[in-house]
Amino acid sequence: MNVSINGKNHEIPPNFTVKQLLQMLQLEQPRVAVAVNAEIVPRSTFDHHQLAAGDRIEILHPVGGG
């Protein structure tokens, strides 16, 4: 199924969870936060939050800033 990840279209397997997506992207790090369709996905729900076709996924992390 097609989803948007950080503004770009990606093809991912159906019924993928957020945890599986992060694993696939090698992003299973402690300081990553995820929003799907402008709603926060709490870390505690990564393993059972199922993604759907057309989801807009934002994966963020801390960077230098003022």
Added chain:
Amino acid sequence: MSTAYTLGRHRFTSRLIIGSGKYKSFHENLACLEASGAEMMTVALRRVELTTPNGEGLLDVISPKRVVILPNTAGCYTAQDAVLTAKLAREALETDLIKLEVIGDTKTLFPDVPATLEAAKILIQDGFTVLPYITDDPVACKRLEELGCAAVMPLAAPIGSGLGIRNPANLLIILEQAKVPVIVDAGVGTASDAAVAMELGATAVLMNTGIAGAKDPVKMAEAMRLAIAAGRLAYEAGRMPRRLYASASSPLDGIASF
């Protein structure tokens, strides 16, 4: 030396808060952190790079174990975006602290005051310790304090401008009325600007470009540490009154007549 202050449940002795943007490297940032003596550093939240996910990150070099990390909502132009960014920062960094920025204009980066108030209200209800970047407007600062912000952070001058304290009179009014810490945020260009902010009575100063944009950022970080300490001491000492005319320092009696 000077007394500690608190922001929510967080206690600080250093009255300098630094940023982590515009440094040449994470290691330069770390050297500046050490030279500045700062106990808190602000960071932004941005998209991860999907092509190189495991490169060395800022917080791999500057561990959150050695400095309190203050996430910010820089780059947000609506209350809704700022609230979501704050919640993501809390997830990513496991902190209740948030430097709330809702920008109203791309050229000046001045805050959107109504949107900042709206976002502050939501975040405070959600349990955040909210530190809002705000215009040097006493009424806006008062409203933010009434909402329950842990501090107010009026700007000295536009972000990254280095113009120093453009409106000391407004800052004095804000300082006089505030019952929460007042942190001067943005616009500090050199050590004397930081000292003036502290002499006026600011609780602390937050700066990024003032250090990162110097020719020798590590040396400037040390200058800022000394200026903040000197300014605070001068504030606690209480300055002499200003006089229009001279007042001789040497005795007027016993002057020889030749």
